[in-house]
Amino acid sequence: MHTRPADSLADSPLAQEARDLLRNCVHCGFCLPACPTYRITGSELDSPRGRIYLIKEMLEHGGANATARTHLDRCLTCRACETACPSGMQYGRLADLGREFIERDPSSSRQPGTRFVRLVLAKVATRRELFTALVRIGQALRPCLPAALKALVPAKARDRTQTRDVLAWPTARHARRMAVLEGCVQPGLAPQINAAAARVLDHLGISLVAARDVGCCGAMEHHVGRTGAALDQVRRNVTASERLLEGGCEAIVSTASGCGTFAKDYGHLLRHAHHSIAGTAARISAATRDLCEVIDPAALEDAVAAISKARGVSLEPVRVAWQAPCSLQHGQRSSTTGKVEALLRAAGCELVATRNPTLCCGSAGTYSILQPALARELRTRKLASLLGDRPAAIATANIGCLEHLRQASAVPVRHWIEIVDSILFA
Ligand code: SF4
Ligand code: SF4
Incomplete structure (x- = not known):
């Protein structure tokens, strides 16, 4: 698609980059049926x-x-749309540039109420300690909350099981070490996910350490067009992650596929920065892995078989519907396709059939708050497709999807590592 930016944008790197990306689109329309919003509105x-x-x-x-x-x-x-596009269109990057362009232009200013909500999301949800404190207050008040508000606040992890401490971390003891990103909202909403990852990896001979100095990945601010603030956060994370690699961690692991996708893009985001930080950012991107990339299915299968033998019983297969987050199946598709499914099967799960597996659940970071009607419609459609074959649980790989689906699901929605952890250690 040929584009000639206006003369006023002749010196704009943003406009030049967008023009270059636009060249890949050949207007074929193959992406239209893949687009969740087009499928709803038809526009x-x-x-x-x-x-x-x-x-x-x-x-x-x-x-x-x-x-x-x-x-x-x-x-x-x-x-x-990127997965569906035969022409290699990098739509996500183009959309981010489009959003940045809009945020920079005062003539496209939003209503004060919308601006306020976007600012609160950027300032509160990205701060781990503040967000966690607010969730704890919500959990303390949960019994008295009206049903609609109660659904928004997850029960405390320790209240969901009386049989074992799901927040317990093993002591680091292996030569192989990896660091796990904590992110911003996950420690408040679901601290048991990283603890489960640490226990499973410990069992497989890898110590997981929490990357406490690495903050919010920056995706939330980036996607609401606050590019400068997002890049400042990226630079801080790159510096903190470098210390972890220098300290002997062989990888930076993410248990939230949305954050991992963004961290894998740090090298691209800082490519125009000073060469020392640009090089470090590229190294951090190369060392970042989704959790499903660091567990060997064969090793997990052996571990489950050994536990089953030690208990003297064969483990009942758990019927699971796998919900592949968009960030995993479209954002990181070349490195993660099919990996969680293989791990769940290795752990003895039976994966039930689902329809439209490529469609988004409507969570999408802040989308469920900023576009609630579309998000709810997408969630209804997604849950119908996931629950059609009556699974015992829905497995996912991203905290946003987990929370969004959990609020309306008839069965538990869990990170896949929680399911593996409960098979190994229940
Ligand atoms: S499928 Fe790709 S090339 Fe075709 S219209 Fe969509 S983005 Fe453009
Ligand atoms: S990113 Fe998703 S919602 Fe946006 S245009 Fe592409 S398919 Fe549609």
Whole structure:
């Protein structure tokens, strides 16, 4: 797609990069059926191709407009369109540039209420200690909350099981060590996930240590167009992660696929920075792994077989519906495709059939708060497809999807490592 940015953007690196990305789109429309918002509204403007045209128009006119803002706000950045595109279009990167362009243009300013909500999300949800404290207050008040509010606050992890301490971490004792990202909202909402990962990896001969000095990955601020703040956070994380690698950790592991996808992009995000930090960022990206990439299915299968033998019983297969987060199946697809499914099967789970596995659940970072109607509709459709074959649980790999689905699911929604952990150690 040929684009000629307005003369006023002649010196804009953002406009040049967007123009280069736009070249890959050949307007074929193969991406349309893959787009969750297009499937709901049926409007070309809510499709990848429509949004690409809106970004092209903004560049050619040299300014943002409310129509482009509305339809880019409705985009989940799920990147299903990238998986469907035969032409290698990097839509996610283009959408981020489009959003940054809109945020920089005062003429496309949002309503004060919307601006306030976006600011609160960027300032509160990205701060681990503050967010965790707010969740703990919500959990203390949970018994008295009305049902609608109660659904938003997860029960305390320790209250969900009386048989063992799901928050217990093993002591680091192995020569092989990896660091795990804590992120911003996961320690408050589901601290048992990283503890489960630490126990499973410990059993397989790897010590997991919490990367306490690495903060929010920066994705939340980046996706609401606060690019400067996001890059400052990325730089801090790169420096803190470098210390972990120098201290002997062989990988930076993420148990939230949304955060891992963004961390794998640090090298690209800082490619124009000073060469020393740009090089370090590229090394951090290369060392970042989703949890499913660091566990060998054969080793897990052996561990489950050994435990089954020691207990003298064969373990009952758990019937699980696998919900592949978009960040895993579209964002990290080349390195993670099929890996969680293989691990769940190795642990003895039976994966039930699901329909439309590539469609987004509607969580998408802050999307479920900023676009609640579309998010709810997508969740209803996703749950119908996941629950059709009556699983005992839904497994996912991202805290956002987990929380969003949990609030309306008839069966427990858990990170897949929690399911593996409960098979090994229950
Ligand atoms: S499938 Fe790719 S090339 Fe075709 S319209 Fe969509 S983004 Fe453009
Ligand atoms: S990222 Fe997802 S919601 Fe956005 S245009 Fe692509 S397929 Fe549609």
